Amino acid sequence: MDRYETSAIPVQIRLLLDSVDPEDTVLQEYVRFVAPNLLTQLATYSAKGGKAFLEKCRQEGYNYHDKPDQSMVAHVLNGIFPVMRIVRELERRDLLALNDVERKLYLTAYTLHDLDKIAGEKDLYQLGTSETREHLIQTLTAWIERLAIDRFFPEYVQFLDDLIYLILNTQDKYGTDALPYNYGIGKLAPRKRDFLRDLSNLSDVLNYLDDKQSDGNLLTSPANVCQGKLQKLLARLSQGQLRFAYHQLSTVTGLLTNLINNTILHLFRERGYIPLLFFPNGVVYLADNQKSVKDIADQLFEAVTKKISTACKQRLQQNLTGFTRDGKGMKFSHYYHNIFSVPELLSVAGLAVNKIIHDKKKPVSAERLATMRQMQKDGGKWAIPDEIELNYEASLDVDRLAEYLMVVEQVLSAIPKIADVDQKIMNSLGLADEYEHISVIPDKGGAKYRWYLAAGKYLQQHRGLDREELDAAMATIVQTIIDAYRPQIEQYENQRESFSFLRSYLQAIVDLDGTAIQGWQDFVKELEIYSSAHKSGRKTLMCSLCSTPYATDRQQETAVLFQPQVYSNKQPLNKQADRRGICDVCSLELMLRQILMKSRFQASGGNFENLKVKYLYLYPGYYFTTESARYVARFYQDSLKHLNLFKVTNALTGRQGFNIQDVLELEDFQIETEDEAEENGTDRFLKMELPKNDLATFFFFGIPSFEKEPSETESWVLPAFLALALPFVLTAKVVASECPLPLYATGNEFRETVILDAPHHFLMHILEQDRFRIDEVFNKLETLTAVFRMHLDVYSSKGKPNWNRINEIAMNLDTDRMYVFHYLMKLQRDQKWESLPRSVVTRYLHLYQLLQREGDMSIFKGLVDRYYVFYHPADFNSHNILRPVSTAIALTIKSDTDLSEEDAILEMIGEIKGSQERVHNKQAKGYAPIGGYDELAAIREFVEYFYHVTFQGYCRGERALLRERANRIKSGCEAYYLETHAPRKKNKEVVNNTDTDA
Structure with a gap:
C-alpha cells in the first residue's frame, strides 16, 4: 500500500487535511505529500532565533536582534496557509488566475526559500560560476527528494530556473539576485514570475516584518501584522481592493479572553471579514478596503455577556457546578445570579437539591427535629413556645423540600421591593394557619429549622407523594410565588446588568482595527488599591491572582479552584484577619474554568489543590x-x-x-x-x-x-x-x-x-x-x-512508578554522569540477570552520551580502546573484561602517597606487563594480539591515560575519590566493551556474565 494512502497517513497529517479547504486540491496534495516530511525533517531546524545561531552571532561579535524562536516547520506553514487563502479570495474576485503548476511552483519555492539555513551553507546562493550553480542545484534537488516534493511536483525539473529565481528572491534583502541572465531562460512569463515572487515574499514577510517603518518588529501580535509594508504588498496583489484588519486584546486570561475573541470574531465575520491569523490576544482578518467595524464597539458588551451566559447555561444545568450543601443548608456560587434569570435559577436549584440529596444519603431531618425538641425543652435564648407541635416523619423528601424552600427564600429575599417571602412561601404550601407558630422558630447556628418543620407538615398533609409528584409540587409552589412577585422580579431583571464590570474591562483591553473602544487601564486606581491594601489595619483586599483596578472581594469556596485562606484566632494588633481576595475579572475567569473545563476531576477548594x-x-x-x-x-x-x-x-x-x-x-x-x-x-x-x-x-x-x-x-x-x-x-x-x-x-x-x-x-x-x-x-x-x-x-x-525516587537519580547524575552505569548494574542485580541484554547496554550508553556536558570526555571509552590494543578478554566474565582497569585502580588506591608520578606509572606498567606475560604463556585467560615493544608502548599509553585523565582528572588525584568511583568506572568500561568490542553471537542478544563486585 502506498505510504500516503489514508490509512497510512499520520494523525497530524489527517488533521491538517481535514483543516485545509477541500476544494483546494493542490494544497491538499501538498499537505499529503510534503507536510509529513516537513514535520519529521525540519522540526528541529530554527527559522528565527535558535541557540546555535545566536551563539554564533555572539562569538562573531555581531549585534543581532535576539529573536523569539520559530521553527522552520512553523515558518513554512505559517507562510503558505494564509497566502493560499488570499489567493483563493483574489480568484473569487477575478483578480488572479493561477493554474496548478504555478501554485505548486510557489509552494515549492517558499518551502525551500531558506535552503541555505536548512543545508547550513551560508554562501549557497552564489551563482557566480558554473560550479557554484551546479552545487546549488544538487543541494536543491537533494532536499526536494528528501521532502518528497518530487512526488508532489514531479514537473519541477522543467521549471528549475524559475524555481531558483523565486527561492533567491523571496526575501527583500539578503541573498536576492533579480538579474534575469543569472537564471537562464525560464518557462514562466516575467509578469507571472514576479507575481509568484510577490506571493512568496508576502509569505516570508508575514513571518517577519523587517523594514525601517516597523523597526524590525516580529509579527507576534495582530497590530504588528497590519503594518505599512504588508498593507502595500496586499494592496498591490489585490489592486487596492483588500487590506489587513485586526482586533487585539491587551491582556490574556485564558477562557474569558477566548470568549471575548470569539465574540469579536463572530461580529467581524458578520460584516464579511475573513479570519486569517490567530494570536492568543486577537485575530488578523482579510477585509474589503471599504468596510469598517466602528459599530462593533457599541454592541460588544451585550454580545460578550450573552456569549458567556449561553456558553455556561447549558453546562451548569447539566453539571450543577458550584452547588454544595453544609450544616447551614444549600450554597451556590454567586455567578448563577449573573447567568440565570430568577425563575431559571430557582428551577436549577431544584435540580441541584435532587442531585445532592440523593437516595443513598442519610436524612438529616430527624436530627433537625431532635434539635428543635431540645430547644423547646431547654427554653431560654432559643426557646420554642410549648404550644408549637414539633412532630413530623423524617425522610429524604423532607430534606429535599426544606433545603429547596431555603434557597427560594434566599433568592427572592435578595430582590429589592420584595417582602414577607417566608409568609408567601407558607401560603403556597397551604400552611398559612401555621405561619405564626413556625415563623418564630429561631435559626440556631445558621440552620433554618423552621423550613424543616414546614416541609414535614406539608408532606404529612400530602402523604404518598413519589419523587416525580414531589418535584411537580415543588415546581407549582415556586411558580405560585413567582406569579405573586412578578412585577418586582421583572423590574429587577430589567434593571440589573450581568457582569457589569465587563463594560469597563472591555473598554480598557479591546482594540478594534487600530481604535480602542473608549477606555484605558486605570493605573491610578490600581495604585490606590495596592497602597490601601498594604496599610496597617487595611480594609482593602488585594486580588490573589493579579494586580487590578477592578473591585476585589473575598473569595467563595464554591466559586474558585483554590483553597480558601486558613484562618486563625491569633492576629497581630492593628491588623485584620488574613483574607485572600479575588477581583471580578479573575473570579469570572475561574468561574468559566469551573464550568467550561471538562475532566473526570470535579473538585474545588482544598480537594482541587490536592491535585497539584x-x-x-x-x-x-x-x-x-x-x-x-x-x-x-x-x-x-x-x-x-x-x-x-x-x-x-x-x-x-x-x-x-x-x-x-x-x-x-x-x-x-x-x-x-x-x-x-x-x-x-x-x-x-x-x-x-x-x-x-x-x-x-x-x-x-x-x-x-x-x-x-x-x-x-x-x-x-x-x-x-x-x-x-x-x-x-x-x-x-x-x-x-x-x-x-x-x-x-x-x-x-x-x-x-x-x-x-x-x-x-x-x-x-x-x-x-x-x-x-x-x-x-x-x-x-x-x-x-x-x-x-x-x-x-x-x-x-x-x-x-515511585517517582519520588527520581530525585535521588537526578542528583546522582548531576554529581557524576557515570552513575548511569551504577544504575545499569543495579538493574542487573535486581532482575537477577546472569547477563545483560545488549539492547539495555546500548540504551544506557546512549543515555550517558546524552548527559555529557561540554568538555566532558568518555573516560571508559579512552580506557577500553587503549587496553584493547594489547589485551582481548577470552570470555564475557567481568573479571576478565576489566583486568587491566581493575589492576590500575587497585594499584593506585594502595600506592604510597609519596610515590612520584613516574614511579606510580612504572609500577602499573610492570604489573600489567606481568599479567600480559601470563596471558602469553596461557596461564591466564585472554588474548594478546601484539607483543614485544609494541605491546609495552600500548601498555604505557593505557597507563598514562588512566593516571592523567582518570585519576588526576576525573578523581582530582584523590585516592578516596577513586575508591568511591571505582565501581562506576568499571561498570562503564564493561558496558562500553560489551557494546563496542564484544563479538556478537548468532541468535544471542546477551553478551556477558557479570560478577557482583564488578
Whole structure:
C-alpha cells in the first residue's frame, strides 16, 4: 500500500487535511505529500532565533536582534496557509488566475526559500560560476527528494530556473539576485514570475516584518501584522481592493479572553471579514478596503455577556457546578445570579437539591427535629413556645423540600421591593394557619429549622407523594410565588446588568482595527488599591491572582479552584484577619474554568489543590493560521486525553534513541474513535470545552497528578515531558507553570520555545536549565525520556512508578554522569540477570552520551580502546573484561602517597606487563594480539591515560575519590566493551556474565 494512502497517513497529517479547504486540491496534495516530511525533517531546524545561531552571532561579535524562536516547520506553514487563502479570495474576485503548476511552483519555492539555513551553507546562493550553480542545484534537488516534493511536483525539473529565481528572491534583502541572465531562460512569463515572487515574499514577510517603518518588529501580535509594508504588498496583489484588519486584546486570561475573541470574531465575520491569523490576544482578518467595524464597539458588551451566559447555561444545568450543601443548608456560587434569570435559577436549584440529596444519603431531618425538641425543652435564648407541635416523619423528601424552600427564600429575599417571602412561601404550601407558630422558630447556628418543620407538615398533609409528584409540587409552589412577585422580579431583571464590570474591562483591553473602544487601564486606581491594601489595619483586599483596578472581594469556596485562606484566632494588633481576595475579572475567569473545563476531576477548594495541577499554555510560533488553529483544536479536544509514561518511555527509548517521527506516532497522541473515547472515559486532563463551532485563539490545559496524595516531584513528571514533546506535535511554543493564569499574553513576551516555570529541582538536575530554544528542545526531550526510562527500570514496582525516587537519580547524575552505569548494574542485580541484554547496554550508553556536558570526555571509552590494543578478554566474565582497569585502580588506591608520578606509572606498567606475560604463556585467560615493544608502548599509553585523565582528572588525584568511583568506572568500561568490542553471537542478544563486585 502506498505510504500516503489514508490509512497510512499520520494523525497530524489527517488533521491538517481535514483543516485545509477541500476544494483546494493542490494544497491538499501538498499537505499529503510534503507536510509529513516537513514535520519529521525540519522540526528541529530554527527559522528565527535558535541557540546555535545566536551563539554564533555572539562569538562573531555581531549585534543581532535576539529573536523569539520559530521553527522552520512553523515558518513554512505559517507562510503558505494564509497566502493560499488570499489567493483563493483574489480568484473569487477575478483578480488572479493561477493554474496548478504555478501554485505548486510557489509552494515549492517558499518551502525551500531558506535552503541555505536548512543545508547550513551560508554562501549557497552564489551563482557566480558554473560550479557554484551546479552545487546549488544538487543541494536543491537533494532536499526536494528528501521532502518528497518530487512526488508532489514531479514537473519541477522543467521549471528549475524559475524555481531558483523565486527561492533567491523571496526575501527583500539578503541573498536576492533579480538579474534575469543569472537564471537562464525560464518557462514562466516575467509578469507571472514576479507575481509568484510577490506571493512568496508576502509569505516570508508575514513571518517577519523587517523594514525601517516597523523597526524590525516580529509579527507576534495582530497590530504588528497590519503594518505599512504588508498593507502595500496586499494592496498591490489585490489592486487596492483588500487590506489587513485586526482586533487585539491587551491582556490574556485564558477562557474569558477566548470568549471575548470569539465574540469579536463572530461580529467581524458578520460584516464579511475573513479570519486569517490567530494570536492568543486577537485575530488578523482579510477585509474589503471599504468596510469598517466602528459599530462593533457599541454592541460588544451585550454580545460578550450573552456569549458567556449561553456558553455556561447549558453546562451548569447539566453539571450543577458550584452547588454544595453544609450544616447551614444549600450554597451556590454567586455567578448563577449573573447567568440565570430568577425563575431559571430557582428551577436549577431544584435540580441541584435532587442531585445532592440523593437516595443513598442519610436524612438529616430527624436530627433537625431532635434539635428543635431540645430547644423547646431547654427554653431560654432559643426557646420554642410549648404550644408549637414539633412532630413530623423524617425522610429524604423532607430534606429535599426544606433545603429547596431555603434557597427560594434566599433568592427572592435578595430582590429589592420584595417582602414577607417566608409568609408567601407558607401560603403556597397551604400552611398559612401555621405561619405564626413556625415563623418564630429561631435559626440556631445558621440552620433554618423552621423550613424543616414546614416541609414535614406539608408532606404529612400530602402523604404518598413519589419523587416525580414531589418535584411537580415543588415546581407549582415556586411558580405560585413567582406569579405573586412578578412585577418586582421583572423590574429587577430589567434593571440589573450581568457582569457589569465587563463594560469597563472591555473598554480598557479591546482594540478594534487600530481604535480602542473608549477606555484605558486605570493605573491610578490600581495604585490606590495596592497602597490601601498594604496599610496597617487595611480594609482593602488585594486580588490573589493579579494586580487590578477592578473591585476585589473575598473569595467563595464554591466559586474558585483554590483553597480558601486558613484562618486563625491569633492576629497581630492593628491588623485584620488574613483574607485572600479575588477581583471580578479573575473570579469570572475561574468561574468559566469551573464550568467550561471538562475532566473526570470535579473538585474545588482544598480537594482541587490536592491535585497539584500544573498548566500547559500553548503559544503559536508567532501565530496560528486558520488551518493550523483548527488542527490544534482537534488534536487538543480529541487526542490529548491521557498519557501513560510506562508505555511512552518504552516506545521511545530504543537501541539508537528515537527521532521526531517516533514522537509524532506515539499511541497516546493519536485520535480516538467515538467507541474508544467512550470506553476510556472522560479526559484526565482539564481542558476547555468551548461552544460548538467556536475556535479558541489560546489553548491551555491543566494536568492533575494521577497519584492519590501526590508530591511536588510526581506533579512535575508528566508536565515536563509534554512541555518538551508538544512543540513538535503541535508546532507550538509551550509554557509549563503552576500558575492558573497565563504568565504571558503572547509568544512575543518570551524568546524560547519551551519554558518550565519554577520546575521541581530534579528537572534542573537533569536538564540544567528551565528555558529551551527550538534547536535544543529535542535533545532535552530525549535526555529526560531516557532518564525516566532508567528510573522506571530500577525503581518501579508492581505497576507503581515511585517517582519520588527520581530525585535521588537526578542528583546522582548531576554529581557524576557515570552513575548511569551504577544504575545499569543495579538493574542487573535486581532482575537477577546472569547477563545483560545488549539492547539495555546500548540504551544506557546512549543515555550517558546524552548527559555529557561540554568538555566532558568518555573516560571508559579512552580506557577500553587503549587496553584493547594489547589485551582481548577470552570470555564475557567481568573479571576478565576489566583486568587491566581493575589492576590500575587497585594499584593506585594502595600506592604510597609519596610515590612520584613516574614511579606510580612504572609500577602499573610492570604489573600489567606481568599479567600480559601470563596471558602469553596461557596461564591466564585472554588474548594478546601484539607483543614485544609494541605491546609495552600500548601498555604505557593505557597507563598514562588512566593516571592523567582518570585519576588526576576525573578523581582530582584523590585516592578516596577513586575508591568511591571505582565501581562506576568499571561498570562503564564493561558496558562500553560489551557494546563496542564484544563479538556478537548468532541468535544471542546477551553478551556477558557479570560478577557482583564488578
